[in-house]
Amino acid sequence: MHKTAQNPYQQAPHKIGELYSPFQCLAVGRHVCATSGLCGQHEISTALGARCVGVFADQSRHHECISGPQLVVHHCHRSLPILRSTAFAFSSRGLHRICGTESDSGAARRNMKPKLSYQAMTSALQRDLGPISAWTSVSEGEESQVFGIRLANEDFILRINRLAESFHKDAFCYRHFASASLPIPQILSIGEIDGHAYCVSRRAAGKTLQDLSPAELPAIVARVDEVMDAIAEAPVDATAGFGRFDANGSGGHESWHDFLAAITDPQHHDWADHEPAVDRNWIEPHLCLLHEFIPSCPETRRLVHGDFGSNNVLIDSFAITGVIDWSEALLGDPLYDVANILFWRPWLACMEAQARYFEKHRLDLVGNVPALRCYQLRIGLQQVFECASAGDMEDLSWAMARCDEIASTPPV
Template identity: 40%
Template sequence: MKTRFSIPEIGRFLRDAYGPFLHLSQLEEGDDSQAFSASVDGRDVVVRAASTRDGFDKDRLVASRWPTTLAPIVLDILPIGDGWACISEKAPGRTLQSLGTATREIAPAVCAMMDVIAASDISPVTGYGPFSAQGKAGFSSWRDFILSIEGPPQWLALLEAFDYGAPHGLVHGDFGSNNVLVADGRISAVLDWSEAMTGDPAYDLANLFFWRPWLDCMEAQCSYIEVNEPYRSADAARLLRYQLRIGLQIRAEAQADADTRLVEWATHRCATIAAALSGPQEQRLRPPRLTEGHDPSIVSRNPGERSRSDARHRIIAPLLRRDRAALARQGRSGPAPRGCPHRIRIGAAGLRR
């Protein structure tokens, strides 16, 4: 359960732990944590509060073991009430999401940052997939992680029909948007390493492409890559499968949160990606954009696209009916998502999940 600490409670915590402090204010919240900023001993810090410390320990691991990733330094992890507080250095800058389409100006630096993360030496970490704060991942192969997701059989079959090889690099797991800060024309910090894993670094690139219809900053970054660094997206069959895997994960998490709007959006997005995997080569290279309010039953003027749209609708309709029925049985309909969807954390100047 998410913590609900007030500013006075955080103030008392800081006074007990560090003595006098200045400029305490609350930052916009993430999915699983609260965040506050303050000045302690002349240092600007971010205080995050959550019910568990697992994500905080992982942030500390990444910041200490891979400093080139620009993960903010974790100063302390301390108990607070029934939860935990993580005190970290406050990074300067604005998020990519706040830049919107202006992200294209910083796009080369974002690509370079992905290369830095991918080049990190992860030899101390064992296994594949998400790893713990002790450096242990839970899967024996990258393929095992990719296939460890539930979904419609026809979509899972697309994931199974590919040789993923044995890539073993550092993956942020939720790269882009509010997890990247920019200051003075450079990347100043990469936030929220709670989803970090070992595997194929191209998974972070796929995350950008998956969310491009939802966020202007993601669309700007992807458009830059397609025009200026197209080699990054050349392996369309791999990237589309990673996008499908991401979409199935988002869909499952949205179902657990009873977020019906995001369930439907993720289902539409997965259907579009699956259709691209089954379509002609030019379709696989750049799948059609799917806007937030897209209705997959709308027919296109193009007869070929109409048949694909009809096919997607035949797949989507029963899935949506099943999802709505399951949520109705729980007596929940879920809130409409705000500006940023389920896994894209809202964060400003150090706010984390």
């Protein structure tokens, strides 16, 4: 488990029996908010808050629940692992794990996207930055509200999230990796609005790669390839470790192979918790196959975007104007970004266009079939886990079928 960045509403560790709001449950020091709805037997009476009923200092597999004015549950006797540094919060859809271990860093948080009022946002921004002369709607991310705003005759992007960690990580990436060949928008301000984090960054011109028409894609894919090379060549002297890194540049794993294998480790990903949606007879052969692939992958430590190639690349007049959203950035093999494009090629036209470009012009990349197969399977298994966590059965079915394709046939 890697370190997490400080955020504006970080609280002291919970105390047993004390009452906390959902937002206070979002970021705490260690083990928090008793057990959760992992077994599916908890009944939530209100979305107003949660009473902390256990602070676990070990890896005990037994837990017990209590009743309180904010949380009504009944006893749970199923043995389940209590994962380290896991936080829970409530919404109208029930109880969610929304931060903590690598396993719950994705899909569960998407269910908790903030919806702040215009009045609250305007008041906070004018307090911190001055008058706003214009607002525009922008396609939202998976975890954030996103707006275009105008301050002092300049255009900026405003993002609102439950947590500030990804914003601080974007700022770290701008400071250490941005260059003429790798345009990363500057982060100007990170602050707080009603218990949520906000981030204001310079607005890059253009539209996302995903928003281009199929006819526009062939003319831009070579530029995209150049930016991928710039990512791979970015200096990583200010970082340490491997795998996903935090807002201080510290990776959460001792080696690249360790990161790849983390999907098979119950301490990071409790696959038993997702049965029957992901049957043991399906997941175990795929995890074993991944273990077989890992030794063929190089132990290298370079910058990896981690979610490159679709809505995180901005284009204007056949130029790449911005590479955004570095929340999934890694330290490891840059071929992982190529594998991400290959994995998603059946899903998005922009990924298919890039994959075809690689197959025609970058045989040096697509020729490493064993590593690409490993990385695609690793990406797919992470997607399976997150879809199962979120209860997204349609996307889960697609991801499992894609993993089956990769497991049975080389990717290129």
